[in-house]
Amino acid sequence: MREAERVHGAEEPILVPDGVSLGYCRVSSSDQSLEGQRRLLFEAGCYEVYADVGKSGATMKRPELEACLRALQPGNTLVVWKLDRLGRSVRGLVELLHQLQERDVQFRSLTEGIDTTTTQGMMMFTIVASVAEMERNLIVERTRAGLAATSGRGGRPPRLQEHDIEEARRLRYSEKWKLDSIAAKLKVSRSTIVRAVRSDGDSGVGYGGSKKPSHPQELPGGQSAQKTAGRGAGQSR
Structure with a gap:
C-alpha cells in the first residue's frame, strides 16, 4: 500500500492498496446528482470514488480529479462512467490516457467499453487516438489555410496558371x-x-x-x- 501525494485544495488522499480501481465522477452544476455515477462505479469494483461538483468538462481546475490522478499508482486502474466526465476534448483525453499508460496505470470507461487491460479495450483506445490525431491534423490545416487567406500569400492555387x-x-x-x-x-x-x-x-x-x-x-x-x-x-x- 502506497501513500498518495497531497493536492492543495482537495481532501487528503487515501492510502491506495496495490492493484485496486479508483473511480472518478463529475457533474457540471451543484443541483445535479452524483449518486447514479457513484453507484455504477462502486458496482464496477472501485475501491474509492472521487467526485467534482459544479465543474464543467472544459474546466481545468478540478481538485478531486487531480487528487485521484495523484493517488493512482502503478498497477491501479482509473474508472469513469463516461469519457466526457474526464473532459470534452478528444485530444486532451488521449493525452491523459497516454500519461496513465506511461505510469503503468490502466483505464476503464464503462459506457464506451474501453478497458486497457483487454485486447478489445486497447483497440478502442487506438481508435480514439487515431481520431484525435486526425482532429489535430485538421485543425492545423484549417489554421494554415486561414492564415494564408488572411495574408493573401497563399491558399488553394488557381486551376489555371x-x-x-x-x-x-x-x-x-x-x-x-x-x-x-x-x-x-x-x-x-x-x-x-x-x-x-x-x-x-x-x-x-x-x-x-x-x-x-x-x-x-x-x-x-x-x-x-x-x-x-x-x-x-x-x-x-
Missing part, C-alpha cells in the same frame, strides 16, 4: 475553338474557361465591361447567340 489562360484566349479568339473543346484540352470545367477568357474585359455587356463581343457568344450545345436571335426574329414575323 497564367500560361494556361493565355492559351485559352488564343484558342478562343484566334483559333475559334468552342468553350467545351478548350475546357477538355486544359482539363477544367467550362465555367473556368469562361472566367479565364473574360477576365481581360473582352466580355459581353454586363460582364467585365460594356464592350460588345468581337465574336458570336456561344451557348450550351455549340449554338451562337446571333443565330438563335435570328431564328427568334424570323419566328416573330
Whole structure:
C-alpha cells in the first residue's frame, strides 16, 4: 500500500492498496446528482470514488480529479462512467490516457467499453487516438489555410496558371475553338474557361465591361447567340 501525494485544495488522499480501481465522477452544476455515477462505479469494483461538483468538462481546475490522478499508482486502474466526465476534448483525453499508460496505470470507461487491460479495450483506445490525431491534423490545416487567406500569400492555387489562360484566349479568339473543346484540352470545367477568357474585359455587356463581343457568344450545345436571335426574329414575323 502506497501513500498518495497531497493536492492543495482537495481532501487528503487515501492510502491506495496495490492493484485496486479508483473511480472518478463529475457533474457540471451543484443541483445535479452524483449518486447514479457513484453507484455504477462502486458496482464496477472501485475501491474509492472521487467526485467534482459544479465543474464543467472544459474546466481545468478540478481538485478531486487531480487528487485521484495523484493517488493512482502503478498497477491501479482509473474508472469513469463516461469519457466526457474526464473532459470534452478528444485530444486532451488521449493525452491523459497516454500519461496513465506511461505510469503503468490502466483505464476503464464503462459506457464506451474501453478497458486497457483487454485486447478489445486497447483497440478502442487506438481508435480514439487515431481520431484525435486526425482532429489535430485538421485543425492545423484549417489554421494554415486561414492564415494564408488572411495574408493573401497563399491558399488553394488557381486551376489555371497564367500560361494556361493565355492559351485559352488564343484558342478562343484566334483559333475559334468552342468553350467545351478548350475546357477538355486544359482539363477544367467550362465555367473556368469562361472566367479565364473574360477576365481581360473582352466580355459581353454586363460582364467585365460594356464592350460588345468581337465574336458570336456561344451557348450550351455549340449554338451562337446571333443565330438563335435570328431564328427568334424570323419566328416573330
